[in-house]
Amino acid sequence: MSSLIPPTVIITMAGMGQRFRDAGYTVPKYRIEAHGRTLFAWSMLSLRSFIDAGSPFIFVALRQDGAEGFIRDQAVELGIRDVAVVELDALTDGQATSALAARDAVAHPDRPMLVYNIDTHVDPAHLPAGAVRGDGWVPCFPGPGAAWSFARADGTGRIEELREKERISDDATVGLYWFSSFTLYARSYAEFFADPANMAKGEKYIAPLYNHLIRAGRPVYLHRIPFEAVVPLGTPAEVTRFVAGPDPALSVD
Structure with missing residues (x-):
């Protein structure tokens, strides 16, 4: 890992989960249980390497969900030792903004950071903390269809372009976005979204934000994960x- 400094991990979980409500679920999506764990836990276990490295975790949630107690209890079970919860009073205009809302809880903005969601489980063996590089690092898998963010890279793995919901390659992002510092992320957010045309489908997504870094000549790299290691x-x-x-026969314990 860059300079052996564990990144600040920002978990965005401030959506309404409307599709699950419409499907008849009476608890927030992240509290649904499967195979002895909550979906929250399955998602966090993807980051086992970063948990073991001692990364501080910041969870961004809606205040109305009353999730702080649940988050802290789950964090104890998962071995996450440094936990902060940022509660929002309303929905934001996208994941990029939700991640930025963690700003006041970031103790070291000059250190690496990553953003992850609660929508995906990845076999943690395929997300080693020591693999990160560049100013941006984007794990991808061969996701079917077009309901993903996609990255197009050259033969060295350096990303040339990312698009939201546009299949410009077979490399679909798993929803983990690493930056060499929170300061870089915040500055890139301000500069990129100063132009409303950079919103995608009315939202501020993180993946297209990397295009701003790429145009500035900053290195952003792709990290390929096999299809069978990813559970949407x-x-x-x-x-x-x-x-x-x-x-799942995954190495999560």
């Missing part, structure tokens, strides 16, 4: 499939 959990159908399937 973002829709009711995906969760139903996960719940009904076998207990």
